[in-house]
Each structure stands twice: as structure tokens, then as C-alpha cells.
Amino acid sequence: MENSEPKMLNFRGKEYPCCASLTMGIIGGKWKTVILYHLIEKKLRYNELRKEMPTVTERTLSLQLKALEEDGLIKRKVYTSKPPLKVEYSLTDFGKTLIPLIQSIADWGDSVVEKYSK
Amino acid sequence: MENSEPKMLNFRGKEYPCCASLTMGIIGGKWKTVILYHLIEKKLRYNELRKEMPTVTERTLSLQLKALEEDGLIKRKVYTSKPPLKVEYSLTDFGKTLIPLIQSIADWGDSVVEKYSK
DNA sequence: ATTTATACTATCCTTTTTGACCGTTATTGC
DNA sequence: GCAATAACGGTCAAAAAGGATAGTATAAAT
Numbered sequence: 001m002e003n004s005e006p007k008m009l010n011f012r013g014k015e016y017p018c019c020a021s022l023t024m025g026i027i028g029g030k031w032k033t034v035i036l037y038h039l040i041e042k043k044l045r046y047n048e049l050r051k052e053m054p055t056v057t058e059r060t061l062s063l064q065l066k067a068l069e070e071d072g073l074i075k076r077k078v079y080t081s082k083p084p085l086k087v088e089y090s091l092t093d094f095g096k097t098l099i100p101l102i103q104s105i106a107d108w109g110d111s112v113v114e115k116y117s118k
Numbered sequence: 119m120e121n122s123e124p125k126m127l128n129f130r131g132k133e134y135p136c137c138a139s140l141t142m143g144i145i146g147g148k149w150k151t152v153i154l155y156h157l158i159e160k161k162l163r164y165n166e167l168r169k170e171m172p173t174v175t176e177r178t179l180s181l182q183l184k185a186l187e188e189d190g191l192i193k194r195k196v197y198t199s200k201p202p203l204k205v206e207y208s209l210t211d212f213g214k215t216l217i218p219l220i221q222s223i224a225d226w227g228d229s230v231v232e233k234y235s236k
Numbered sequence: 237a238t239t240t241a242t243a244c245t246a247t248c249c250t251t252t253t254t255g256a257c258c259g260t261t262a263t264t265g266c
Numbered sequence: 267g268c269a270a271t272a273a274c275g276g277t278c279a280a281a282a283a284g285g286a287t288a289g290t291a292t293a294a295a296t
Binding site: 029030031056057059060063082083084085 | 283284285286287290291292293294
């Protein structure tokens with residue numbers, strides 16, 4: 001009998017054909033690694049993130065933050081109950097397991113800039 | 119004076135706000151890292167890649183291969199001049215600089231599978 | 237009393253990515 | 267003569283991602 005069904009990996013309800021695509025499903029997209037990269041160093045508030053990433057729109061930023069939170073990579077801590085809110089975002093322990101990877105991603109991008117666009 | 123224009127990084131005509139997003143612009147997307155991952159070990163022909171990645175469509179695979187080639191990460195070597203063609207894909211030297219990163223991406227995905235979906 | 241500030245959310249729309257499906261070329265095997 | 271094969275490309279459509287813009291609640295500052 002032929003193997004007709006390729007064995008899939010599963011994480012949080014989504015199927016991935018390969019361990020590499022699983023990772024990319026979680027940190028892929030235009031902004032997630034940028035957010036994670038900025039959170040490596042320290043906790044940041046929503047508007048602080050916006051200042052670090054001036055080209056992202058508010059809507060996209062909050063969608064991405066929510067997705068990262070749902071995947072358990074970041075945590076959202078609220079300090080006030082009424083507006084104006086104070087909210088801080090930081091990496092969870094699970095999110096911290098990504099630090100070496102995020103750092104490598106940033107470093108490779110850096111090295112490309114050094115070599116090809118100076 | 120306020121700084122109104124965020125300093126952008128540039129690679130192959132595209133602008134990125136951050137070294138991490140530059141990397142993701144090059145290897146991001148649903149399939150690119152999977153292709154690169156399979157090419158780490160050895161050169162592969164088009165149909166061999168298809169067998170390794172049974173859930174990608176032919177069109178998408180060829181689009182992604184072309185994009186990777188245009189970014190200089192893989193090279194396409196044609197062995198015959200008339201159909202049926204023999205074509206082999208392999209990493210360029212530039213593409214090989216990504217091997218540790220691709221490996222880390224795959225390893226992190228693996229570790230997630232180990233911990234959370236066994 | 238009005239403005240400013242925070243951290244969003246809601247609509248609506250455009251762009252990008254991915255998929256389904258079929259066609260092409262020339263050679264080899266039946 | 268017909269099907270199979272390799273490596274695609276073309277067209278159309280759906281889905282996913284991202285952007286523009288405006289609005290919300292409440293408190294402190296002016």
C-alpha cells in the first residue's frame with residue numbers, strides 16, 4: 001500500500017508538514033520576529049513598541065501581539081483597571097526559548113546588510 | 119527637529135525596518151524554509167522536492183524556488199536541453215550561510231513537538 | 237471646558253500569498 | 267499510436283495578511 005497521507009505535525013490546532021514550517025507558522029509573518037526581538041531586552045508597553053516599530057499600524061501591532069499571546073510566547077500584564085491603561089508586554093518562559101533563534105535571525109540580517117548594502 | 123523618517127535597511131530593492139524583518143523577508147513565507155531545510159543535506163531535483171513536500175502545489179513550489187533563486191540562496195542547474203528536463207537545485211554559498219539558522223528553526227520546531235504534542 | 241494620553245477595537249479596503257486545475261514540450265517505453 | 271515523464275507556466279479564485287482611518291473609555295493636565 002502507498003503512503004497517501006503525509007505525517008503531519010500539530011501545534012495549537014494547526015497542522016504543519018515539517019518542523020521548520022511549524023516554527024515559521026508561529027514566528028512567521030512580517031512583524032512577529034520584530035516584536036520578539038524588541039522584547040528580548042526588556043518589557044515594553046504598547047506605545048513603546050510603536051516607537052520602536054514606527055512603520056507598523058496600530059491594528060496590525062495589536063493583532064500580532066494577540067497572536068503571540070495566544071501562542072504563549074508573550075504575556076500581557078495590565079496595571080490599571082481604567083483608562084488610560086498601563087499594559088506591559090514581556091516574553092514568557094516559552095517565549096524565552098526563542099531568544100537564541102531570534103538573535104540568530106537578527107544577526108543574519110545584520111550580516112547581509114554589512115556585506116551587500118553598505 | 120523630530121526624526122520623521124525611520125532609518126530603513128535595504129536588500130535587493132526592498133526596505134525593512136529591522137534586521138530581523140530583513141531575514142524574514144528573505145526566508146519568510148510558508149515554504150521557503152522547508153525547501154532550504156531539505157536542500158541542506160543534498161541537491162534535489164524538482165520532483166524529489168515534491169516528494170519531500172507532498173502538501174505543496176506545483177505552482178507554489180516553482181514560485182518559491184524562483185524567489186529563492188532570485189535572492190541568490192539557491193542555484194538551478196539544468197542538465198538537458200530538451201524535455202524531459204533534468205534540473206537540480208542546491209544551496210549557493212550565500213544560501214549555505216543560512217544553514218545554522220535553518221537548522222535552529224527546524225530544531226526549535228522539533229522541540230515544540232516533543233514537549234507539547236506528544 | 238478642552239485637550240492629551242493610553243491602549244486598544246471596528247470597518248473597510250488593498251495587497252500578497254497560496255491553491256486548484258489544466259496546458260506545454262519532447263523523449264522514452266509499451 | 268498512446269501514455270508516461272520532467273519541469274514547469276498560465277489562469278482564475280480563495281484565503282491570509284496588512285494598511286488607512288476613525289472611534290472608544292477615562293483620567294490627568296491645561
